[in-house]
Each structure stands twice: as structure tokens, then as C-alpha cells.
Amino acid sequence: MTRTERGPVTRPALSRCIRVPAEEFADRHWGREPLLSTAADLGVGFEDLFSAEAVDELVTRRGVRTPFIRMAHEGTVLPASAYTASGGFGAEIADQVSSDKVLAEFADGATIVLQGLHRLWPPIIDFTRALIDDVGHPAQVNAYVTPPSSQGFEPHYDTHDVFVLQVSGEKHWRIHAPVHVDPLRTQPWDQHRAAVARAATHEPVIDAVLRPGDALYLPRGWIHSATALGATSVHLTVGMSAYTRADVVDALLREVGDNAALRASLPLGIDLRDPEALAPIVEQTVQALIETLQRSDASRPAAVLGARLDAETRAEPVSPLATLDALETLDADTPVRWRGSLPVRITTVDDRVRIVARTKTLSLPAEAERAVRRLATGDVVTPRELPELDTESAVVVVRRLVREGFVVASG
Structure with a gap:
């Protein structure tokens, strides 16, 4: 997700x-x-x-x-x-x-x-x-x-x-x-x-x-x-600063390294100033590039442009002093919400749920997955309302998410 x-x-x-x-x-x-x-x-x-x-x-x-x-x-x-x-x-x-x-x-x-x-x-x-x-x-x-x-x-x-x-x-x-x-x-x-x-x-x-x-x-x-x-x-x-199709092209061109023909060295002694000497190489390179791009899908551009967007924008600021104060009083009835404009990827591997953000990754027990996904909707909820966790466990999970900057107190 x-x-x-x-x-x-x-x-x-x-x-x-x-x-x-x-x-x-x-x-x-x-x-x-x-x-x-x-x-x-x-x-x-x-x-x-x-x-x-x-x-x-x-x-x-x-x-x-x-x-x-x-x-x-x-x-x-x-x-x-x-x-x-x-x-x-x-x-x-x-x-x-x-x-x-x-x-x-x-x-x-x-x-x-x-x-x-x-x-x-x-x-x-x-x-x-x-x-x-x-x-x-x-x-x-x-x-x-x-x-x-x-x-x-x-x-x-x-x-x-x-x-x-x-x-x-x-x-x-x-x-x-x-x-x-x-x-x-x-x-x-x-x-x-x-x-x-x-x-x-x-x-x-x-x-x-x-x-x-x-x-x-x-x-x-x-x-x-x-x-x-x-x-x-x-x-x-x-x-x-609108991203353009030229940015998509730049991301796609990162796949050229996957093609051995495009990684090959140019001939020894070639005159790089001579268009006639380069002509067959350009033709072969264009063909190899076409073949590479025809095998491409949106996964690499999505990863490249997504990482760039994350690097060029900022999530909602967190207040260090207020956050630590909130942790002191956070209980089962404290309203909390996901931190604004913080994109993450949530996956489950073996017995852990992983929350992957641009600057950090947090791993929690798998039983917290539905609670994490509920929080990630952005709605204001209390730990008591989180699914599939008892109240004590929900408070522990929310405290960890607040401490790591994924969730903020909403009160």
C-alpha cells in the first residue's frame, strides 16, 4: 500500500x-x-x-x-x-x-x-x-x-x-x-x-x-x-515545478545499464569526431535502446520520480518538544492521526509489518498491520479504536509511531 x-x-x-x-x-x-x-x-x-x-x-x-x-x-x-x-x-x-x-x-x-x-x-x-x-x-x-x-x-x-x-x-x-x-x-x-x-x-x-x-x-x-x-x-x-515527460524519459534511460549491448565499450582507436565512423554504432545503439525501452514498464519511473518528489517536498512539520510532552500523556483515548503529507509504503513480510518512508523504515509485529493501515487513512482515531489490537498493545504501537514521526497527536 x-x-x-x-x-x-x-x-x-x-x-x-x-x-x-x-x-x-x-x-x-x-x-x-x-x-x-x-x-x-x-x-x-x-x-x-x-x-x-x-x-x-x-x-x-x-x-x-x-x-x-x-x-x-x-x-x-x-x-x-x-x-x-x-x-x-x-x-x-x-x-x-x-x-x-x-x-x-x-x-x-x-x-x-x-x-x-x-x-x-x-x-x-x-x-x-x-x-x-x-x-x-x-x-x-x-x-x-x-x-x-x-x-x-x-x-x-x-x-x-x-x-x-x-x-x-x-x-x-x-x-x-x-x-x-x-x-x-x-x-x-x-x-x-x-x-x-x-x-x-x-x-x-x-x-x-x-x-x-x-x-x-x-x-x-x-x-x-x-x-x-x-x-x-x-x-x-x-x-x-511540474514534472514532465522528459523526466519520465530520464527515468527510463536509467534502464540502459540493464542491457549488455549498451554497456559495451566503443571500438579501440575509433575517431569520435568522425560521423561516418559513429554512424553504424549509433544505429546499433538506437536499436538496442528501443529493445530495452519496449521491455520497460512504469515501475522504475515510479520509483525514480517518487523518490525525487519525496526529496523535493516536506511532510507536515513535527514539534519536538510538544511531541515529547504528548507522549507523556498519551493513552487509549488520545486522538491521533497520520502525519500530513507523509507518503509511505506498507508491506507485510513474514511476521512483521514494514512502514517504509523516504528517510526511515519502521518494523512492527504483523498483528499491528490493520491498525497501521487504519491510521494511514488520515482519519483522526484513538488507540482504543484501532482494529485487532487490545488497548494496551494499541497504545504501545501508537506511542512508537508518534515517537518515530509517523503519527501526530490531534488534540
């Missing part, structure tokens, strides 16, 4: 960002075309996730360091020394944010970029994890804080999909169709700088002002630029 937290069919985190049903978004928009959703469509703003006050707190009180902060002025990224300084006595770190310097640059028209908020700001940490469960791809969140009438970056495209969530202020967005469809990470926009600049002079596909509570989805490759209007603009950019 594999547990992959994807949430209910409604996909609640995703639904906050789109005005259409999730199924329609998947079929029509995901990786294909932009979607503009207004606050009236969505019904709920984004100030529970972030705010102008949160920006000030991060800049003034949190000791943020590069690369979690950067600044840009009219498309040019400023050197870190322009907005950072030493933390002073007791925190002699040279690249901590300097609120004085940030104020000076911001007042002069520079945009503040707060990066990696999915690791810094608690509401965004929780939202990002839920969104990853919904979309099945890694995500990150940055905040862009732009002073009035300023443009942070010139027209460009991203190599990942984005949701733009307007928190406060207004920003005028111009969206143009791609000049390079579905770019990979190795194909950034500056490789097509001239074509992007030309495309940005044409009639935009979307020309709209985002106001608080509005959201915009952009597939990778779509060209965009934005200008703040009459007040400071704060928006979140949720970047989603």
Missing part, C-alpha cells in the same frame, strides 16, 4: 486559487493556458496567508538572510550589500537584512522579493504543503513587494508554472503567448531574450489589473510583466 496525501476530491488549497472546478482546470488550463480568477469568483482573499505587516515583520524582526531576500530595480537585481549588513553583536553574520537599507532602496523604487516563504512563514508553510498534496508536484512561494508605479522585472517567462495571488494593492499584468512552449529548467528565458522582447510588443493575451483577492495562473513559458499602480503592491508567486 502506498499512502500519498492528495486530500479530498475538492482539492481545497488548489480551489482557493482557481474559479473553475479542479477537473476543468486540469483538463483545460494545467500546462496549457492562463486562467484569471477575481476576488468575486474566489470569495476569499489571501491576507490569512500574508500581509504588508508580515513583510515589515520579516524585514525588521526575523533576521532574514540571503537568499531568502533579494531586491531588484527596474529589472536589475541589486547586490546583496545594498540591502544587507552584519547582524551585530551575538549574530555576526554579514548578510542579514538591514531594514534601513531596505527602506532606502524601496523608497527609491526597488522591489522586495522575499523568497522561500514556504519555509519561513507558518500560514504559507501549511498552505504550500496542502497545495502540493492537491497538484502532486513540488511548489515554492515568494512574495513580491513593489512600490507604487514601479516594475520589478522586464518581460520574461518562467520555467515553472505559477499562481499569482494578489494580497494587497493593485498590479497591472500583461501576458503574452510563449515563444518557446513548455521550457525545461535548462531553457531559461534569456536564451530567447530577443524573441521575448518582440513578443512583449504585441497585443497581450491578458491585460488586466489584479486587485486584492484576485489570482492568476500562468503555465511555464508564458511571457509576463507587471507594474504596481497607485499603492504598494504585495503579491505571492506560487511556483510549481
Whole structure:
């Protein structure tokens, strides 16, 4: 059994960002075309996730360091020394944010970029994890804080999909169709700088002002630029690094080592610069590769991409102190649940049930299997409610799962 937290069919985190049903978004928009959703469509703003006050707190009180902060002025990224300084006595770190310097640059028209908020700001940490469960791809969140009438970056495209969530202020967005469809990470926009600049002079596909509570989805490759209007603009950019068929190809190519013909050395003395010398070898290699791929199934790509997803995303955080306190009082009536966004594989071998996660494997007696599977559904239960275990044994199993970070107290 594999547990992959994807949430209910409604996909609640995703639904906050789109005005259409999730199924329609998947079929029509995901990786294909932009979607503009207004606050009236969505019904709920984004100030529970972030705010102008949160920006000030991060800049003034949190000791943020590069690369979690950067600044840009009219498309040019400023050197870190322009907005950072030493933390002073007791925190002699040279690249901590300097609120004085940030104020000076911001007042002069520079945009503040707060990066990696999915690791810094608690509401965004929780939202990002839920969104990853919904979309099945890694995500990150940055905040862009732009002073009035300023443009942070010139027209460009991203190599990942984005949701733009307007928190406060207004920003005028111009969206143009791609000049390079579905770019990979190795194909950034500056490789097509001239074509992007030309495309940005044409009639935009979307020309709209985002106001608080509005959201915009952009597939990778779509060209965009934005200008703040009459007040400071704060928006979140949720970047989603969608896995591609090229990633599946990379995973499949790992099987070439299973074919002895593909492991064979090239001839002694071959001139690697001579296409004619390589031609028969290329033909033979392609044929051997075809034969290898025709024998392939989804098991290796699933293992490779699954391991990559686990490495690029994080499960629900656990609180070390609170967890140890909970263990002290955990009894048969303590509500517990599976740790959010923690995928595992549950198997039974001989007289043991094995719970395999990315970073660890836990082995328990086989009689605990049904209890473990019940917990892994994600429902809130008490040890007393677990099947096929007496109360004392159920408490012991749950204590072990909590101690190892598979289960958390829900009270």
C-alpha cells in the first residue's frame, strides 16, 4: 500500500486559487493556458496567508538572510550589500537584512522579493504543503513587494508554472503567448531574450489589473510583466515545478545499464569526431535502446520520480518538544492521526509489518498491520479504536509511531 496525501476530491488549497472546478482546470488550463480568477469568483482573499505587516515583520524582526531576500530595480537585481549588513553583536553574520537599507532602496523604487516563504512563514508553510498534496508536484512561494508605479522585472517567462495571488494593492499584468512552449529548467528565458522582447510588443493575451483577492495562473513559458499602480503592491508567486515527460524519459534511460549491448565499450582507436565512423554504432545503439525501452514498464519511473518528489517536498512539520510532552500523556483515548503529507509504503513480510518512508523504515509485529493501515487513512482515531489490537498493545504501537514521526497527536 502506498499512502500519498492528495486530500479530498475538492482539492481545497488548489480551489482557493482557481474559479473553475479542479477537473476543468486540469483538463483545460494545467500546462496549457492562463486562467484569471477575481476576488468575486474566489470569495476569499489571501491576507490569512500574508500581509504588508508580515513583510515589515520579516524585514525588521526575523533576521532574514540571503537568499531568502533579494531586491531588484527596474529589472536589475541589486547586490546583496545594498540591502544587507552584519547582524551585530551575538549574530555576526554579514548578510542579514538591514531594514534601513531596505527602506532606502524601496523608497527609491526597488522591489522586495522575499523568497522561500514556504519555509519561513507558518500560514504559507501549511498552505504550500496542502497545495502540493492537491497538484502532486513540488511548489515554492515568494512574495513580491513593489512600490507604487514601479516594475520589478522586464518581460520574461518562467520555467515553472505559477499562481499569482494578489494580497494587497493593485498590479497591472500583461501576458503574452510563449515563444518557446513548455521550457525545461535548462531553457531559461534569456536564451530567447530577443524573441521575448518582440513578443512583449504585441497585443497581450491578458491585460488586466489584479486587485486584492484576485489570482492568476500562468503555465511555464508564458511571457509576463507587471507594474504596481497607485499603492504598494504585495503579491505571492506560487511556483510549481511540474514534472514532465522528459523526466519520465530520464527515468527510463536509467534502464540502459540493464542491457549488455549498451554497456559495451566503443571500438579501440575509433575517431569520435568522425560521423561516418559513429554512424553504424549509433544505429546499433538506437536499436538496442528501443529493445530495452519496449521491455520497460512504469515501475522504475515510479520509483525514480517518487523518490525525487519525496526529496523535493516536506511532510507536515513535527514539534519536538510538544511531541515529547504528548507522549507523556498519551493513552487509549488520545486522538491521533497520520502525519500530513507523509507518503509511505506498507508491506507485510513474514511476521512483521514494514512502514517504509523516504528517510526511515519502521518494523512492527504483523498483528499491528490493520491498525497501521487504519491510521494511514488520515482519519483522526484513538488507540482504543484501532482494529485487532487490545488497548494496551494499541497504545504501545501508537506511542512508537508518534515517537518515530509517523503519527501526530490531534488534540
